[in-house]
Amino acid sequence: MSVRNLEAFFRPNSIALIGARKVPHSVGAVMAANLLSGGFNGPIMPVNPRHRSVNGVLTYPDVKSLPVSPDLAVICTPPETVPGLIAELAQRGTKAAIVVTAGFSESTNEAGHKLEREMLAAARPSLMRIVGPNCLGIL
Numbered sequence: 089m090s091v092r093n094l095e096a097f098f099r100p101n102s103i104a105l106i107g108a109r110k111v112p113h114s115v116g117a118v119m120a121a122n123l124l125s126g127g128f129n130g131p132i133m134p135v136n137p138r139h140r141s142v143n144g145v146l147t148y149p150d151v152k153s154l155p156v157s158p159d160l161a162v163i164c165t166p167p168e169t170v171p172g173l174i175a176e177l178a179q180r181g182t183k184a185a186i187v188v189t190a191g192f193s194e195s196t197n198e199a200g201h202k203l204e205r206e207m208l209a210a211a212r213p214s215l216m217r218i219v220g221p222n223c224l225g226i227l
Contacts, residue, residue, distance in 0.1 A: 093217040096184035097226055100159035101130050106173055107164035108134030108142040115164045115188060151176040160184045167191035171206035178214035187220030194222050
């Protein structure tokens, strides 16, 4: 196994949280609270087209709108959105992604397996590293 792009998981300069939310106890809200209170010194850029801000931090409507390319993306959006998001992030130069979302190959249906293959195919051309899907991140 190569160590390529592992630095982006452990020492990112910027983080995008895709699927940040305000709904109490939702995955996007918990992830936003944890990231924003964790002491990270770089920009944390919440992405959600339905909110202007999350926890007092300005959100961006989509990946294209981010002011800088994130080194690391944390994704907690519905499974069908993940392959497209990975492709967009790869085009921006993102090196690593943590996919918190469930509903991929851990499920018993073919649709989940297909989504996981599509996600990995979207990451492959840029050599983006992915942790997940259906994970808690890196502890």
